[in-house]
Amino acid sequence: MLLRIFAAIGAAGSVLHTLIAGQTGNALETTGILLLRFLEYFFGAHIAYVLVMLLSTELFIRKSKPQEKPSKFWLWHLHAVADLLCFYARADVSITGTELIPKDTRYLMVANHRSLADPVVMVHKMPKEELTFVSKPGNLKIPIIGKVMHKCGCLPLDRENNREALKTVKAATEYIDKDYASVVIYPEGTRSKQEDMLPFHAGSFKIAQRANVPVVCVALRNTDRVIHNFPLKKTNVYIDIVGVIDAEYVKEHKTKETAALAQGMIEEKLDAEKKKESAAAKC
Template sequence: MATGNGTKNSVEAALRRYAEEWGGNVECAWGRFGRFLYWPYRWGVVVPFLGLSTLVLAPLAVLLSVIVSPNFASKTIATFWARVNSFMTPMWVSVSGREKIRDGVSYVVVANHLSHYDIYVLYGWLGLDIKWVMKKELEKVPLIGWVCKSMGHIFIDRSDSAKAVSTLNHARKKVRGGTSVIFFPEGTRSDDGSLNHFKKGAFRFAHDLGLPVLPVTIKGTRAILPKGSTELMPGGVSLVVHDPVDVRAYKKEELGAIVNRVRNTIRTELEDV
C-alpha cells in the first residue's frame, strides 16, 4: 500500500516538475506529454494510412459506380473509408437525433464546418447517401475530380448563372429517393470554432427543389484537426441531427428567415457545452 502511494506521489511530483518547466499547469503538461507520445503514431501510422486508404478505395469506388451504381459506391465505400480512417486516428463519434431522418426522404443537409474531419463524421455516421455540391474547378483536380464525378457529386460553375441553372436542373435527377445533398453554408472552416455567417445558396437550392433542410451540428472535430494545422490528435466528437425544416412553408423572398432559423438551431447546440 505504501509502495503504491509512493509511486503515485512520485508520478505526480514528476508531472508537476514537467509542468513548471513548461510554465503551465498539470493539465497542460498532460496535454503536451500526450502530443509527444502521439507524434510518432501520427506521422508513422495515421497520415500514411489516410493517404493509402484513399488511393486504394478511390479506384474501387469508381469501379462500383460503373458496375453497380454511383449511389451504392457513394454510400458503402465512402462510409467504410470514413469509419476506418476515424478508427485509425482514433476518433470516437456519438450520434443523437438520427431517428429524425425518414427513410426514402431526400434532404438538403446543412452543417457547421470546423475541420477536415467533419467529412469523416458526416460520411461515416449520418447514415445518408449524400452528394456534395462542389466548385467546378475541383472537377479538373487529378483523382479527386475523377472519383467525385463517378460517384455523382454535383459540380457547379458559380461564375456562369446559365450553367448554374443547368446544373440545378441536372441535380433534380440525382437528389431523390433518399439521396441527399450536403452543404457547409459558412463556405469554409471556422478559424476559432465560432459559427460564421451563413450563405443562402444551400437554402435557395432546397427551396428550388422543394426539399426539406436538415440542420446538423458537429462538435469536437476542431480539437482533432484545426484549420491550418497539421497537429492531428485523437479525440471524441458528437454529431447532432436536428428537426428538418419544411421550406415549402416559406416564400422565396423569405429565405433569410430559413437561414436564421437553421443557423440559430446550430448555434444554440454549439453553445450547449
C-alpha cells in the same frame, strides 16, 4: 466497419494457421508471433485495399464522362474509406438526433463547416443515408479523391459564377426529384477558422425550395481537432441533428429566412454545448 471485420477475420485466420503450423516457442515467443501475425495481416489488408482502390480510380474513372447519378458501388467504397480514416485518425464519432431524419422523403442537409473531416465523419456515422455532397470546384480537382467524388455524385459549386452555380442547384434538385440521393451542403461556403460560424449563404437553400423537401440541420463539433490531435490523442467528435425545417416552411418563405432559421438552430446547439464545456472546466 465491414472492411475492418473482414481484415480482422483474415488476421485471425493467419494466427490460427500459425498455431496449426506449430510455429510456436515458449509462451512469450508464442504471444509475440501471434500478435505480429495478426497486425501484419490486419494492416496489410487495409493497405492492399487502399492500393487497389487507387489503381481502380486511375484505370476506370474518367471525369470527362458526365455522372448522371451517384454510383452505389463507389458510395459503398466511400463509406469503407471513411470508416478507415476515422479508425486510423482516432476519431471517436458520436451522433444524436437520427430519429429526426425524414424516412419518407429526400432532404437537403445543412451543417456548419469546421474541417476537411466534416464530410468524412458524416459519411462514417450515417451509412444508411444515401448522401451526396456539394463541394468547392477545387476539391473535385484533387488527384484520386476528386475522381471518387465525381463517381459518388458530388457536385461542384462555384459561388463566383452564377451560371455554373445555377447548374449545380438544378443538378442537386434532380438528384432529389429522381430519388437518387439526399444532398449535403455547407452554407457557410468555406471552413470557419474561428469559433463563431460564418453567415449562411441563402442560395444554398434554393435546392430545398426547388425540390420541395425539408432541411435537416446538423451541428458539428470538434472535427477541427482531429488533425491537431492525430496520431497521439483520440478526438471525440460530435454530430448533432438539431432539427428539421419542414418543406412547407421552405416553400412559403424566402431562402434568406430559411437560412437564418437553420443557422439559428445550429448556433443554439453549439452555444449550449460550449456553455456546458465551460461549466465542466470550472468544476
